[in-house]
Each structure stands twice: as structure tokens, then as C-alpha cells.
Amino acid sequence: EETGLIVPLGEWVIVEACKQIQKWRMEFPAMEDLSVTVNISIRQFHQRDLVHTVRRALGESGLRPASLILEITESFMMEDAETTIEKLEQLKALGVRLAIDDFGTGY
Known part of the structure; x- marks a missing residue:
């Protein structure tokens, strides 16, 4: 996070995770309920374009939105x-x- 690379790296992870899960779902129809969880960093969460990034990743990949789980750390919420x-x-x-x-964990 200190280098500032966490935001572009996080965006890449969202996009690639959506693409890969959709690819597997297409190749293996029995895995149609497969989902992926992506951990979102504090910096990434506070970026103005996070919602846009997620929307774009879903649109480009064709992944059903419910197949993407975003994991947010409780402490920064x-x-x-x-x-x-x-x-x-x-x-x-x-x-x-x-x-x-x-x-x-904070209690």
C-alpha cells in the first residue's frame, strides 16, 4: 500500500477475477454457481471510481453480479x-x- 500500487493492482484483480470466473463458468457448465471473493483494500474502497471499476469489470466479462463477492474489512467501515x-x-x-x-477482531 505504501507504494501506491495497491489501487491499480486492486483494479486489475477485480477485472481479472471476473474474467477468469466467467471463463471457467463457460468452459465448465456444471460450475455455473461458481463465485469469487475479492478483498478490497482501504485505499481502493475510498477511490471515487471503485463502483465504476466494478461495473466495468462485470460488463466486460459478462459475469453475473451475484457471482462477485467484495470483502470489506470491518475496522475501516x-x-x-x-x-x-x-x-x-x-x-x-x-x-x-x-x-x-x-x-x-477489534473487540
Whole structure:
């Protein structure tokens, strides 16, 4: 994260994960329920274009939104709750699923 590469790397991971899962689903029809979980860094989450990146990755790959699970760390969700909730609602509106990482570790 210190180098600043986490954001472009994170975007690449989202795009490639969507492409790969969709490719496997097409090649192996029995795996049509296959999904992928992608961990989102704090920096990536706070990027203005995260929702656009996810929308583009889904559109380009043809992956069903529900097949993408974005994992968000609980601890940073509480830093700016209002902004976090707004972005989570935008992501949910795309149809992706959300998961909380490290739940309860701060207690």
C-alpha cells in the first residue's frame, strides 16, 4: 500500500477475477454457481471510481453480479460510516455481494 500500487493492482484483480470466473463458468457448465471473493483494500474502497471499476469489470466479462463477492474489512467501515454506507449501497445496487472481513477482531 505504501507504494501506491495497491489501487491499480486492486483494479486489475477485480477485472481479472471476473474474467477468469466467467471463463471457467463457460468452459465448465456444471460450475455455473461458481463465485469469487475479492478483498478490497482501504485505499481502493475510498477511490471515487471503485463502483465504476466494478461495473466495468462485470460488463466486460459478462459475469453475473451475484457471482462477485467484495470483502470489506470491518475496522475501516466504522471510520466514516456515512460515506462507507453510501458506497456499500452503490455496490449492492450493482448486484454484487458483500462480505465483512475480520469481523469482531477489534473487540
